[in-house]
Amino acid sequence: MTTHARIDEIVKGNDVVLFMKGTPLFPQCGFSSRAVAILERLGVDYASVDVLQDMEIRQGIKAYSDWPTIPQLYVKGEFVGGSDIMTEMFEAGELAELMAQAEVKPAA
Template sequence: MSDPNARIADIVAADDVVLFMKGTPLFPQCGFSSRAIAILDHLGVDYASVDVLQDMEVRQGIKSYSDWPTIPQLYVKGEFVGGSDIMMEMFEAGELGTLMQEKQVKPAQ
């Protein structure tokens, strides 16, 4: 049996921007995940996604890893940013774009 926290830590460390979501970027399975993808796509940053519906261990583990009860969850350079509501607030205020620039996140290819 694997350690979900160690697996999640490895996933978060592997890419500059990681979105834990329900579904995939091409086929999000909830409105909140769809909104999160739309924000990241609009910002034009390179990101990885993890479909929590495909792995129950990660789906439950991510909630305790971040101490955040809902999905999607965004991580930038290993740091938890928040869910779709926080992403939307930060995006609308220009803070999410600024964060991506400050963290020197690569643009999408």
């Protein structure tokens, strides 16, 4: 399976997925930490992928989204953005609205 196909399967197989450095319990950069904090505040169920564990995914996700930085958030298969865009959308109430419109399940 190609890296693009692997990423596509992850993105389409989860309502919300965050490609990040580290894990939600142990983020490895400030931007990933901020992204996790936002998702936790929203109280949504999400999957995460630690790009530090797989260099093919780390490089491949940048090509997949045509976005140069990590973290990257996807909701219902659509690229939302990185931590700066997530922060702006969260502060404006747009990210919560997007999650509600996408009927994302709350965290268990």
